[in-house]
Amino acid sequence: MKRKSFSEMECPIAQTLEVVGEWWTPLLLREVLIHERTKFDEIQKALGIAPTVLANRLNTLVSHGLLERSRYTNNPERFEYVPTASARDFRPVLDELARWGRKWTKSSEERSSS
């Protein structure tokens, strides 16, 4: 099923979700911004994400200016994805998502009681 685009909505939350709201994308930004993994192969391995899905999500972030694609070897050709200022400014969103998860998700309770 094709999901509905939020691009025509004026709400800034909707606009943000249009860029970063797809499944996997916030975790991908976690890898780049918090764990400082910028290479396709290391992000793919860290997340256990299908390479085609990862390529799709990275392309979306490049097209919206959050990441800059850069080739770091030629043979074989390999790419890394360097965060720009707009991606780095997404860090407070990740921090809030983490704060909420630590406070309210069941697995947090299980972990803290074990």
Added chain:
Amino acid sequence: MKRKSFSEMECPIAQTLEVVGEWWTPLLLREVLIHERTKFDEIQKALGIAPTVLANRLNTLVSHGLLERSRYTNNPERFEYVPTASARDFRPVLDELARWGRKWTKSSEERSSS
């Protein structure tokens, strides 16, 4: 395509996304928390979302304890969804998403220059 669950990941960001990371869900929480729309019909109309998708997202939030389902009329049977403390504590995440959108999305630029 079935999306991969993040429920087995220990990361609190992943745990949060497992609850609120589906397409539409943050906008649904925006309606409930910011616009104070709690009735199914008014949320559905405000978002222009398919009723089946809205019902699915609401059920997910109820099952994770963010919303409490309450019948407000019997004939016809109609329900509203009242936010709990954990949903109200999601407001800072919405505020960060809005802040980022106002600062970095193209439509914000277009709006501010028009």
